[in-house]
Amino acid sequence: DVKVTQSSRYLVKRTGxxxxxxxxxxxxxxxxxWYRQDPGxxxxxxxxxxxxxxxxxxxxxxxxxxxxxxxxxxxxILESAxxxxxxxxxxASSPLRTSGSNEQYFGPGTRLTVT
Amino acid sequence: xxxxxxxxxxxIVQKGGISIINCAYENTAFDYFPWYQxxxxxxxxxxxxxxxxxxxxxxxxxxxxxxxxxxxxxxHIMDSQPGDSATYFCxxxxxxxxxxxxxxxxxxxxxxx
Numbered sequence: 244d245v246k247v248t249q250s251s252r253y254l255v256k257r258t259g260x261x262x263x264x265x266x267x268x269x270x271x272x273x274x275x276x277w278y279r280q281d282p283g284x285x286x287x288x289x290x291x292x293x294x295x296x297x298x299x300x301x302x303x304x305x306x307x308x309x310x311x312x313x314x315x316x317x318x319x320i321l322e323s324a325x326x327x328x329x330x331x332x333x334x335a336s337s338p339l340r341t342s343g344s345n346e347q348y349f350g351p352g353t354r355l356t357v358t
Numbered sequence: 359x360x361x362x363x364x365x366x367x368x369x370i371v372q373k374g375g376i377s378i379i380n381c382a383y384e385n386t387a388f389d390y391f392p393w394y395q396x397x398x399x400x401x402x403x404x405x406x407x408x409x410x411x412x413x414x415x416x417x418x419x420x421x422x423x424x425x426x427x428x429x430x431x432x433x434h435i436m437d438s439q440p441g442d443s444a445t446y447f448c449x450x451x452x453x454x455x456x457x458x459x460x461x462x463x464x465x466x467x468x469x470x471x
Contacts, residue, residue: 276458283367285462287461339457340453345457346407348403349402351399351401
């Protein structure tokens with residue numbers, strides 16, 4: 244089974260703190276994604292990576308950065324956390340699509356509260 | 359911006375009834391339409407998916423209906439059960455573009471006994 248793990252299930256940080264969210268996948272997937280999930284807004288893509296050290300902005304990258312130094316690990320960084328970044332953060336991975344499905348495999352999420 | 363519009367936002371169905379969730383898309387380059395199911399405290403997981411070359415796909419009690427000309431697709435859950443209570447997301451993606459997936463806003467389904 245594909246497994247995507249996230250470093251924390253719950254996190255409480257103060258405004259202005261630097262926050263690191265870690266994601267690890269064990270299926271040698273090329274693609275990794277960071278989403279935030281908010282009620283009524285669904286899943287919104289923050290950043291994604293299709294290879295080590297490669298990254299692309301998603302739909303809402305402002306206030307975030309990412310790092311992918313190893314294929315299995317994708318980190319989301321909030322340089323200076325703000326209260327409007329309080330949300331559920333979901334990491335996902337998918338294999339390079341050659342044929343068939345384009346399935347993404349999700350981690351359990353990190354609920355971040357910024358006070 | 360590529361969008362997938364989903365409705366309703368929430369849905370209450372009696373046990374044994376049919377749950378129907380609708381989605382519409384704009385970009386005709388989309389070629390893969392999955393539905394994800396998310397239980398509380400869990401990440402979303404792929405439930406069922408369809409490609410635009412077929413109009414319907416059925417897996418057990420779950421059916422996707424696809425209308426290419428109208429750019430709409432829907433999820434039907436037959437004989438809905440309390441265990442189906444979850445949030446459902448429709449989505450769309452296209453070949454290339456690093457397999458980005460555009461998600462709908464989600465439907466919270468509650469199946470009552």
